[in-house]
Amino acid sequence: MVAVTARTIVKRFGATEVLRGVDVHVPDGGFAVLVGPSGCGKSTLLRLLAGLEEVTSGEIRFGERDVTRLQPRDRDIAMVFQSYALYPHLTVRDNLAFGLNLRKTDPATIASRVAEVSAMLGLDHLLDRLPRALSGGQRQRVAMGRAIVRRPQLFLFDEPLSNLDAALRAQVRVEIRKLHDQLGATSVYVTHDQVEAMTLADQIFVLNKGVVEQVGPPREVYDRPRTRFVAAFLGSPA
Ligand code: ADP
Ligand code: MG
Numbered sequence: 001m002v003a004v005t006a007r008t009i010v011k012r013f014g015a016t017e018v019l020r021g022v023d024v025h026v027p028d029g030g031f032a033v034l035v036g037p038s039g040c041g042k043s044t045l046l047r048l049l050a051g052l053e054e055v056t057s058g059e060i061r062f063g064e065r066d067v068t069r070l071q072p073r074d075r076d077i078a079m080v081f082q083s084y085a086l087y088p089h090l091t092v093r094d095n096l097a098f099g100l101n102l103r104k105t106d107p108a109t110i111a112s113r114v115a116e117v118s119a120m121l122g123l124d125h126l127l128d129r130l131p132r133a134l135s136g137g138q139r140q141r142v143a144m145g146r147a148i149v150r151r152p153q154l155f156l157f158d159e160p161l162s163n164l165d166a167a168l169r170a171q172v173r174v175e176i177r178k179l180h181d182q183l184g185a186t187s188v189y190v191t192h193d194q195v196e197a198m199t200l201a202d203q204i205f206v207l208n209k210g211v212v213e214q215v216g217p218p219r220e221v222y223d224r225p226r227t228r229f230v231a232a233f234l235g236s237p238a
Contacts, residue, residue, distance in 0.1 A: 001186045002063045002153040003028045004049065009058035011044055018044050020210040021058075026188060026203070028063075031180055033189045035197040036207035037233065042190040045207070046156050049188060051075050062153060078147035079156040086131040086142055092118075093127040096145050103150075117145045120179070137168040144176070148183065155180070157189040161196065173200060194234055198222065206230050 004026040011019040018041045026032040034042045047053045049060060051072040060068045067075050086095050093114060100110045118124050121141045131139055140160065147155065160176070161169045177200055180187050191197055197204050198218045206214045206221065206229075214226045225231035 001028060001184060003030075003061075004032075004154060004186060004188065005059075005061045006045075006049065007059045007061075009045065009048060009060070010056045011041070011048060011053065012056045018210055019048075022207075022210070022212055024188075024205060024212070026186055028186055029184055031177065031187045031189065031200060031202045032205060033191060033197040033201035033203070034205045034207055035191055035194065035233075038192055040207045041210045042192070042207055043158055046079075046158050046188060046190050049154075050077055050079050050156055076153045077156055078150060078152035078154070079158065080144055080147050080160045081158050086139060086146075088131050091128050091130060092123060092134070092142050095131070095142055096123075096127075096149055099146060099150050113149050113151075117149045120148070120182070121145050121175075136164050137172060140164060140168075140172055141175075144179070148179065153186065155185050155187040157187065159191055159193075160189075161191075161193075176200070198234075206233065208233075 004024065006022065006024040009019050009022040010017065022045060024032065024045070034045060036042055044053065048055055051067070051070055055068060059066065062075065087098065090098065096114045096117060097110050100113060118127060121144065123138070123141060123145060126134065126138060131142070134142065157176070161172055164172060173196060189200060201218050203215060204218050204221050205212050208229050214221055214230045221230065222234055225234060
C-alpha cells in the first residue's frame with residue numbers, strides 16, 4: 001500500500017503543546033502501534049495523520065506524496081474508532097455500501113465489494129439486519145467492513161476494541177491483524193493497552209507527554225526499555 005512518514009510533528013492547542021516534535025515512520029505493509037497513557041497525545045497524532053487536525057509544524061508524507069496540507073478526503077485513508085457509529089436506520093448492506101454510494105461508484109462494483117468484504121468478515125448472513133439487531137462484535141466488524149470496502153491506502157485505528165468485552169476483544173484483535181496481513185495494508189493503531197500493543201505491532205512507538213520515548217519491535221522494547229517510563233509502562237522488570 002503506502003509508507004507513512006511524519007517528521008518533527010508539533011501540535012499546539014492554544015498555549016498547550018500536545019506533541020513536541022514527534023517522528024514516526026511506518027514502512028509499506030507495516031503495522032505500527034502508538035501506545036501510551038491517557039492524554040499523552042495518541043489520538044491527536046492519529047487525527048493529524050488523518051487530516052482531521054492541522055499540524056502546527058512538521059511534515060507528513062504518504063510514500064512520496066506530501067499530504068501535510070491535504071483534506072481527509074484527499075488522503076485515501078480509513079479510520080476505525082472505538083465508537084463504531086453505524087447508521088441505525090440502514091441495514092448492514094447499506095452501511096457497508098454507504099461510502100461507495102457517496103462516491104457514486106457503479107452499482108455492480110458496489111455489490112461485488114460488499115460481497116467480498118462481508119465474506120471476509122463473516123457478515124454474509126447479517127446483510128439485511130439493522131445495527132440494533134447485532135452484537136457488539138458484529139457491529140465492530142461492520143465498522144471495519146465499512147473501512148475496508150473503500151480499499152484505502154492506510155488504516156488508522158483509535159482504540160477500536162475498548163467498547164468490547166474481554167473475550168471479544170481478544171478475538172477481534174486477532175481478526176484485525178489477520179485482515180491487515182490479508183489486505184497487505186499499512187496500519188497505524190492507537191491503544192493504551194500494553195497487551196494489544198505487544199501482540200499486534202511490528203513496531204511499537206511508546207509516547208509520553210507528547211514525545212516518543214522509544215521505538216522498536218515489541219520484544220526489544222519489552223526486554224530493553226530505554227527509560228524508566230517505558231519500563232514501568234510496559235511492565236517489564238527494569
Ligand atoms: P490520548 O489519545 O493519548 O489520550 P489526546 O491526543 O486525546 O490523548 O490528547 C492529548 C492532550 O491534548 C490532552 O491533554 C487533551 O486534553 C489535549 N487536546 C486534545 N484535543 C484538543 C483540542 N481540540 N483542544 C484542546 N486540547 C486538546
Ligand atoms: Mg485517545
